[in-house]
Amino acid sequence: MNTLVDGVAQDHIAVRDRGLAYGDGVFRTLRCEQGRLLAWPRHYAKLQADCAALGIVCPEAALLLADLAQLAPASAAVKIIITRGVSARGYACDPSASPTRIVQVAPLPDYPDSLRTEGVQLRLCAWPLSIQPGLAGIKHLNRLDQVMARREWQDASIFDGLMCNARGELVEGVMTNLYLLQGNALYTHPLADCGVAGAMRGLVLELAAGMGVQICQQAFGADRLAQVDALLLSNSLAGVLPVRQCGAQSWHNFDLAQQLHAALLEQARKESIPCCPV
Amino acid sequence: MNTLVDGVAQDHIAVRDRGLAYGDGVFRTLRCEQGRLLAWPRHYAKLQADCAALGIVCPEAALLLADLAQLAPASAAVKIIITRGVSARGYACDPSASPTRIVQVAPLPDYPDSLRTEGVQLRLCAWPLSIQPGLAGIKHLNRLDQVMARREWQDASIFDGLMCNARGELVEGVMTNLYLLQGNALYTHPLADCGVAGAMRGLVLELAAGMGVQICQQAFGADRLAQVDALLLSNSLAGVLPVRQCGAQSWHNFDLAQQLHAALLEQARKESIPCCPV
Incomplete structure (x- = not known):
């Protein structure tokens, strides 16, 4: 993995960084293919919004x-972390602290075509998501919910x-992010007091609406899985x-997922920019 | 500030540490006076319990x-952070990862005697605490709630x-931690689905019970402040x-706080151990 911290190649950060002490920061994961960052304007807008929600100064796009x-990746999973920076002991922020900017490049995960043609297998986690209206939607560094849920299975066949x-x-x-198709309506949780509003979620909803699918952002229970x-x-x-x-439910209708994937990839490529010197 | 990471003097940690990526770890803040760690067995037991709750292997006390x-501090605020360690991209843990152990020593905060004789001033924060039964009580590194609440005021007279x-x-x-005295009963939130059960909270409740005060762990609203x-x-x-x-409420009965402080200090010193070579 290649990493820059504040523009300098290094594999470490200050132990007093608030990203470590408090999870005081936000992050983004992006797909880079053939040297182009997919859907960059959408990702950068979300990074700006998440920083603003926490009162962190978002670095200029030009710096990132x-x-x-x-780093000049060809194909890669790019991770950008912005923390509130280094400060002394205690929750109070040093107003003079400047944000820490971390950019990492890792190999893309190996997702075979069969995931798309045969569908993926899921499980229902026991770990509950925190209820917190103040942080809902933000992709922040307080991710113990996801860590604890991910610890519930080792079976590599569960996606x-x-x-x-x-x-x-x-x-x-x-x-x-999760979507349930029932008839011509696509249901997804409104994420008003929990969850992460991924950058692709907005695009998926736009594209589905453009295909004439009705979008319903509303709450539903796991029992709904039996009906969709x-x-x-x-x-x-x-x-x-x-x-x-x-679990016990299975589905065989993959059409909308495949159509949305093709449309999403096309749009994300349209919105891509080169991330290496061209 | 002096810091050891895994026993080595250094002021940085790996950028791939899960403590940064996900707040995947726990911490303790302890008081060291005259080279002795106050209430060490209580703090270490809480560190073990918090690590166990997250499935992190707690380092042996001897290592810490x-x-x-x-580090051989005389008087200091000691901070111990244990993270799940370094792993590759993604929420899944590398089972071979070993925890990262960070020990930091900083000057004790300047708390004048007047805080104890005249009482401290508080404010009511707008930021809500997350509801999460799975993490309640644990002093973990997902502390954005505290960061965001602490950003609500700059007035140094607010403790x-x-x-x-x-x-x-x-x-x-x-x-x-917070306690409300009403008549002969001390009320404190049960922390079943939010909050941090500080190491001193248990000792305060033990000592108050020993003084004949009735302990009531139950939920109450901010309107209760007007009645206590x-x-x-x-x-x-x-x-x-x-x-x-x-806010608009004030109190002049400082007796129990002063008695509990004296008893707590006495007990914490009884339970202290030397933290420098003696």
Whole structure:
């Protein structure tokens, strides 16, 4: 893995960084293919919004792009972490602290075509998502919920785990957003007091609406799985994936997932920019 | 500040440490005076319990004490952070990862005697505490709630801010546990689905019970402040503090706080061990 911290190649950060002490920061995971960052404007807008929500100064896009030009990945999973920076002991922030900017490049995960043609297998996690309206939607560094949920299985055939919140509402996957197709309506949790509003979630909803699918952002329980025609997942690395099975339920309608994936990839490539010197 | 990481003097950690990526770890703050760690067995037991709750292997006490002997503080705020260690991209843990052990020594905060004789001033924070039964009580590294609440004020005369959860229950201070005295009963939130059960909280409740005070762990709202005879705070660095004022409410009964502080200090010193070579 190649890493830059504040533009300098290094594999460590200050032990007093608030990202370590408090998870005081945000992050993004992006897909880079053939030297181009997919859906960059969408990711950068989300990074800005998440920083603003926590009161962290978001680095200029030009700085991040200069970092990426230095790392010059061809195909990669790019991770950007912005923390509030280094400060002394205690929760109070040193107002003079400047944010820490971390850019990492790692190999893309190996997602075979069969995931898209045969659908993925899920499980239902026992770990509940925290209820916190103040942090809902933000991709921040307080991710113990996801860590604890991901510890529930070792079986490599399980692609992701679905998580409910403490009220029993089915919200999202550990590393994906979740959509339920019933008739011509696509249901997804509104994420008003829990969950992560992924950058691809917005694009999926836009594209589905453009295909004439009705979008319903509303809460539902895990019992709803028995009633729906198809389950879909999205994230920035995998795009849109159809679900084959979750526990006792199974689905065979992969059409919308495949159409949305093709449309999402096309749009994400249209919105891509080169991340190496061209 | 002096820091050891895995027993080695250094001021940085690996950028791939899960403590940074996910807040995947726990911490302790302890008071060291005249080379002795106050209430060490209590702190170590809590560290073990918090590590166990997250499935992190807790380092042996001997390792931590050897670190502290190397740092050899006289009077200090000691911070111990244990993370799940370094792993590759993604929420799944590398089972071969070994925990990262960070021991830091910083000057004790300057708490004048007047805080104890005149009481401290508080404010009520707007930021709600997350509801999460799985993490309640644990002093983990997902501390954005405290960071965001602490950002609500700059006034140095405010010692701490009180936090409610999303259900409107008054739970604790940003950096303290909270107790309400009404008649002969001491009320404190049960922390079943939010909050941090500080190491000193258990000792305060033991000591108060020993003084004949009735202990009531139950939920209450911020409106309860208007009805109580005294407010008390505790943490490991400050001991027990009386509250003089919070918003429009004020209190003048500091007796129990002062008695509990003296008893807590005596017991914490009894339970202390030397942290430098003697």
